[in-house]
Every structure is written in C-alpha cells, then in structure tokens.
Amino acid sequence: MIVNEWCMYCGECAAVCPRSLIEVRENSLIFNEGCKECRICLKVCPVQALEKEEDSELS
C-alpha cells in the first residue's frame, strides 16, 4: 500500500479494515501482512491518501 504524503493518520482505514491489519501511529501507518485486496480502506479515506502499488504502476 502506498500512503501518500497528505495522509493525516486519522485511522478511519484501520477502523474498517475487516482483517485489522492497519496500525495507526502518531505520524505513520503500518500495513501488516495478509491483505485480501478488499480495498475498503482506499474507499473510506476522507482525503484519498491511500493507493495500491499496482494502480500507480498502471497509471
């Protein structure tokens, strides 16, 4: 997962992750192993700060 620089670490992605893989620190996000590509985290981000690696390769 690419966490863009404008991420504000609000933690909404972590709250909806069905596998609880996202860890929110004061100024960083950590994605743990085991992602099943549901993309819920990308969709809920209030500022669209998350991006999948393959999406950015395509564009």
Add this chain to the structure above:
Amino acid sequence: MLIETDILVIGAGPAGSSAAKHAALNGSEVILIDKKSEIGAPKRCAEGVSKEGLKKLKIEPSSRWVTKELSGVLMKAPNGTSVWLNEEKVKLPEAGYILERKVFDKHMAMDAARAGAKIMVKTLATGLERKDDSLIVTAETMGEEFKIKAKIVIGADGPESRVGRWAGLKTTIKPKNMESCAQFEMAGVKMDDPDSIEFHFGSVAPGGYAWLFPKGDDIANVGLGILTTETDKSAYQHLLEFVENCPATQNAQPVELNIGGDPVGGMLKELVTDNFMIVGDAASQVNPLTGGGIISAMEAGLYAGQVAAQAIRDDDCSKAKLKKYQERCEENIGKKFKRDLKVKEYLLSLSDEELNSIAEAFQDIELENINTAELIKNLIKVSPKALLKLGKLF
C-alpha cells in the same frame, strides 16, 4: 521494565480520561496512556456538547474551553428552506456549547491526574497478552519498549481500536456504519444566526449531513459526514463543494483541516470481557443520528471507572463482574441510540424533494404545540410518501 497497576486506560480522549478519573476517585491505582504528544490534538470533531450532558456529568463549564454558548438549531433543506428552532420556542435537548477540544481534552486529562491517575503521553500500546488473572500490555515510548501489567485494561483508543480486537471483542466497523468526515475551521463565516448551529441535509452530504458550528466572532467549524457507500467522492471533495456553494462561507478562509471516521451504527453489543472494558468511539458510543459522542463517551467512562474500581475492591475482574458496566451503558445510553438509529434511517431515506417539502411545511409551525399528532398531520399534507416511509420504520 514492568510496571504494575490496578487499571490501565489506553487513550486519553474524553472517554479514557473520564474512566481514569472515576476509577482513581474510587480508590484504584490508575495509569492513563496516550499515543500522541499532545492530548486533544488534532481534533477529529465538530466540538458540540449539550449543556444537560455536562451538568449530568457534574462538569462545570469553563471559559478556558467553552468558545460559544448556543441557543438554537437551524436546519436547512437542499433548496435552502430553513426550519429554525430556538430556546424561546422549544426546549432543545441538544442546546449547548461549542468547545475548544484541544483545551477541553487536556483539562479532562488534568482532572484524571488530580484524581490520582498517572499519565504517560507519546506512549503507544503495541500488544496485549493474558497472564493468569491479569493483562500485560506492551507499550512504546520514545523508542523504549516496556510492559504494563494491569488487573483491568480499559480500551479508549478511538474508532480504530486495536486494543479491543486484541482483547477479543469485535470492534471492526462496517463502511455503512462509518461516517467519513471532513471539516474546516474557518474565519469569515457569515451565519444566518451566529447563536445557532446549522445543519444542511440532502445530497450535499450523501448518507450524512453538513454542519456549521459557530465558535464566536466570525469563526465556525464547517464540515460534513458522508457514507462512502453512498457516494464515489471523498469527504474532502464534498467539503470543498459545500464550502464553495454555501452562502455562509463565500468569504471564509480555513485555518485548520480535520478528518476522521465517526462510528454511527449504534453501540457495540459486547463491551466487556475478562479483565477488559471498552469505552467511547472504540465502543461506538456515538449517537447514530447526530454523530455526537463526547457526552456519551464521558458518561460511559464514568460507569466504566466506577465498575472497574468496584471490581478491584472486590478482587473479581471477571467478565460477569464487569458486565455491570455494559448493563448501565445499555440502560442509559444504548436505548436512546436504538430509537435515534430509526430516525436516522428515516432521514436518510428521504430524497432532496421530500426534504424540501417537509422543510417548507415546518418552517412556520408553532413549536409550542409540537407533538406526534401534529407532526403526522403536517407530514400527511406535505408528503404522504415521506409518511409512508416513516410508518415502515416503526
């Protein structure tokens, strides 16, 4: 390093500080940790609280953290028709104050400290394990790892609660129950009534609403919450559109951007397990209709603190013993949430046209006479379809 304590509270927002304060006041040894370097900042909140709520919690309003006293509520339909309720016309349960959360949260933590709680900032919980009749939390502060052994852990770590999951509770929020919010604090805002909070309904905020909460002078929190299941745009994009089109913000400039998720699906079913309790946003203790959660979080914190301290005194931290907390929350908070959840479902089912016609019918109504019969009579006149939808819900 291993620190031992009776009660560890994780997260120093209003819920955590309230729990820590009341546990300490009732004789327990309490540690309160927060991952941030500054308690209360950045805010993720529109900062409104009810006067009644503060009174019930016996918290004296202070000029240090009250920015504005409110006397009314103005609700706007998509076409701009407004329904204005003020204290002269009707008793408003939500009449209250707009806070300065950064100051308020710190003061609530200070109250916890004065009650005897020990506070550690910039301290992140990274894991939890069960050992005999206690929980051991691994934490990090300034690059140093240590452990805290507690008889009871209270998780107050916000909607993204990891602590709750570690303890085995189901805290994951479904996207349809999560309002995605974005807000500017702005100067130069010209509100219709600077003593009222303003709500805007309809497609400006799909699945939620937009708000203007005055903070005195020309300052206001201007924000909105949306359901990401109802729109393809982000909360921030909706906010930019709202600010561009709202008459009140034509000459306003932002000084702060706040974002975050607000869990509005109603309180979690399981709030306790052995040696563990969950409070505040982490427990979805947020009014599902308004999205407001400061008072309910603090009320739940009060119950959690009291029940936890009693459990320590009785040397019984079992789930059965801590269940008393859940019962008090269900009785005093959960019941109202269940009713409000139905009202929310109704509101969200209405189209822009239906909202307009309802607002037009109610804009001049004499509110002293307001009662269910009167409401239904008016609703039949304006929108039988809206009434039918209402009937289905109750």
